[in-house]
Amino acid sequence: MMNVKNYVLAAFGAAIIAVLAQVMLPVPPVPFTGQTLAVGLIATILGPRLGTLAVTVYLLLGAAGLPVFAGFTGGVAKLIGPTGGYLVGFLPAAYLMGLYLEKTSYTYVQAAVANVIGMFVTLIFGTIWLKIAGDLSWEAALAGGMIPFIIPGLIKAALATWLGIFVRNRLMQAKLIALTN
Template sequence: MQKISTKTIVMTGMMTAVLAVLSQIQIPMPSGVPVTMQTFGVALCACVLGWKMGTASVAVYLLLGSFGVPVFAGLSGGLGTITGATGGFLIGFLPMALLTGLFTPSKNKAGTILCSAAGLAICHLLGALQFMLLMKMGFVESLMLVSVPYLLKDVISVVAAFVVGAAVRKALNAANILTYA
């Protein structure tokens, strides 16, 4: 079993904190699903830390929130948020982080684009499905209400996370704070 360095643990915690802060930047919407910076934050965790620790960072965020720490959008937290109408998106952050970070760092742009798109699609699918079930509506209606209006913003968020993440990774590597095997 490979040991995890103190630097890695600290960076994972720091990125969890960044995600929690970015989650508070929100614009309420009539659907009840706010426009937030969470998608950017999840993708940034994956872009900076890679798939293993990026996913771990998001998992810590979700655990903190599920225990009631107000880290989710609107300073919310608790199992009620995860099991509520927008909870599917929160659950979808795990596969999104995993897939977005899978090729990070990598020169395989096609793999990066495909995996990131798949991660975002899974996140939206889980979000729309949970919303559909809890609000007792059709799948297409749910998609049109809580997924489609946010897709362009989320695609831009993921692309921006790759740009910002590459710069952060470069600076951290230069300072010998973050290294990849």
């Protein structure tokens, strides 16, 4: 059941993604950004429904033209451009991470598994989209859109795991989120 508190949490989640999206290292064809860290963090804290809602709000704000995507950009062109698959991939990644945690447990070990799953879901969506939208070979798409992001993605997954479970536990203690969403 959604209430005002849940909508506020989802809005804060979208804001966190927007802020961390601006932490970036512009490396062509796909920049390193804090978005994937933020998506993992939000899914770990909020679970499948609220985490996915936060990502949806973030994507809708960006599609509407607000500068919430990496490099203070926005607009539909970013969603359908060569790197749009990473953005679109955040939706299934957030849902699958949250669902995995909901079905197992919100522990550090399970959150680490969930965040690695989410990282690969995002990379797979992004790489396939990059190959098609950028008219690249599979080798070029993998070399530019997946391989360089595995190690940084694992580091971000570890950070999202630790911080996400820590924050989730504190929010539960403060009764700001329930045991299940």
